[in-house]
Amino acid sequence: MRTQGKVCHLALLLLPFTPLGTNARGLDSVMHKLLHAEGYSATATYAVTLPQADDxxxxxxxLQQPSPSSYLIDWDVTTPSGPQQGFTSYFDGHFYNFRNKRLQEHHEDWDSIPLKGPRAIQHTVQFASLLPHEIGRTLESMAADTLHYSIRSTGHDDVTEVKVTRMAAGNMTDAEMTYVFDNATGMPREFSAEYNPGAISEQLVHAVYNTQLEPMLPTPLCEENLRARYPDAFENCRQSNFAIENMPGKPLPSFSLPLTFSDSGDRLSYTAGTQAESPTVIVLLDAESALTPRLVEHIRSAAERTAVAPSVIYAFVGRDIDFCRTALGGALMDGEKAVHGARSLATDCGAASLPAVMTCDSSGIVKFVTVGLNKHIDTDVIRMITLTSN
Incomplete structure (x- = not known):
């Protein structure tokens, strides 16, 4: 699988070039079609290549996108622990996300904050970036940010190829992406990306859009039809507007994330329900937030003042390693680990806002949670660690 994915990716480079003026017009046409796509249904194969992984x-x-503001994404994958399935749907201000045997919901009339803005949960949830409208939004945003993105499009007889380079701090390339679009429909045919290219921690993704399929649900999308398609999720796994404040008493979700201070691509992995170090402090945070350095100081101060030394895991939702390392003062203290790319973990925990701090016991059960940064955070974390270790 690994070799096949790389061959497909390299094959994209062999298409003939056409003049730049035609390319610009072709890209504008494709973006217009992406942003206004309606009645779209397709299948896709999405392969992720991780460092040091055999397969x-x-x-x-x-994928089903009846309109630019509604969609259904249904997925399955085979893992060493068995098959996994999930789905995500958004329509009319209602968001549903089912994974890890938990159905999370957000409804605009209950709490609109997670559903507002360009980084709203319906735009950033896993696999939403494969939808035509989301691709159009992403390309628009990249084209407007010339400081961090370089875009080059190439027109061919039947497809338009778009290459994007993303620059990190220090003018270093931290991602290279390639999109291939059908000229007639404007819809995606293929997507590939290299994150941290050339580094030991390099990660590859490769998506191939396959034949069109019949819509999975009648339109317009509604909860009644979702319940009919996924009865077990709604009957047995539903947690309305699940929030991180509701995590105490529940197992810490499974995760496998790259270690921020590893130069060899190592990852920190945990399977829900298995034994954990006790007490463990999980800090969900954004490296680019102005609050983060202060929060780290408070966490370290609290850890030093407890009778039982905790294990601390800083889980950054972003992927910029330089930002993450800088937020931690360039080094880890004893008992600390740091991972990045942890947005999926934050989502699984119901963290609609950051920062958030959790403590877990030896069974991997979350015991206490605090959200935000306040003047009592040291005292709060000391209390959480002390009660978790008892």
């Missing part, structure tokens, strides 16, 4: 992780994904 790719391959997802089979089904």
């Amino acid at each position: 790719d992780i391959v997802y089979t994904i089904r």
